[in-house]
Amino acid sequence: MKEKGISEDFDSIIVDSFNYEIIPFIKKPGTFDVIIKINGKTQLELFGFDLLFDFREFHASSKENAQKKQEFDTRRIKPDMRERFFLFTCTCGAPDCSDIYKGVLIRREGDKISWLVDEKVEKPKKLIFNAKNYLDLDQKLYENLKELAKNEPGLIYGGTQKTLAEIISQL
Numbered sequence: 177m178k179e180k181g182i183s184e185d186f187d188s189i190i191v192d193s194f195n196y197e198i199i200p201f202i203k204k205p206g207t208f209d210v211i212i213k214i215n216g217k218t219q220l221e222l223f224g225f226d227l228l229f230d231f232r233e234f235h236a237s238s239k240e241n242a243q244k245k246q247e248f249d250t251r252r253i254k255p256d257m258r259e260r261f262f263l264f265t266c267t268c269g270a271p272d273c274s275d276i277y278k279g280v281l282i283r284r285e286g287d288k289i290s291w292l293v294d295e296k297v298e299k300p301k302k303l304i305f306n307a308k309n310y311l312d313l314d315q316k317l318y319e320n321l322k323e324l325a326k327n328e329p330g331l332i333y334g335g336t337q338k339t340l341a342e343i344i345s346q347l
């Protein structure tokens with residue numbers, strides 16, 4: 177089944193290393209960002225854009241569905257999942273503010289999870305993750321942020337007006 181507007185011409189990248197850093201914004205005390213590194217590269221190096229990595233969408237995408245307020249690890253990506261999420265967004269939190277209208281196509285194929293990034297890039301890129309590593313990283317990020325929200329509930333996420341505690345409570 178083909179989706180309209182999907183390029184068949186993309187660079188495939190096997191993801192060997194995938195990690196994240198939670199970093200405070202030096203210029204705006206009390207705010208923080210989540211920086212992801214794929215194969216040792218930041219999204220700026222990898223895609224040429226430096227947008228907010230939205231861990232809410234990331235977390236929702238790693239669940240069977242994006243229904244909120246359910247127990248964390250009772251849901252997993254459906255085996256045949258094929259859905260778009262706004263993993264990268266404007267630092268204000270609104271994707272269209274940075275001309276992002278499609279989002280990243282996330283697919284689950286067996287023991288692999290892939291992202292097709294086909295907007296805001298010169299050439300589309302398909303990143304292929306090991307599903308177990310991906311889900312483990314999601315869980316770790318979630319636990320870390322939950323802990324951080326407990327210790328610093330007033331911390332603001334990126335340029336959004338939302339506190340970390342508020343965001344975590346909605347996951």
Ligand SMILES: [Zn+2]
Nearest residue numbers: 266267268273
């Ligand atoms: Zn914006």
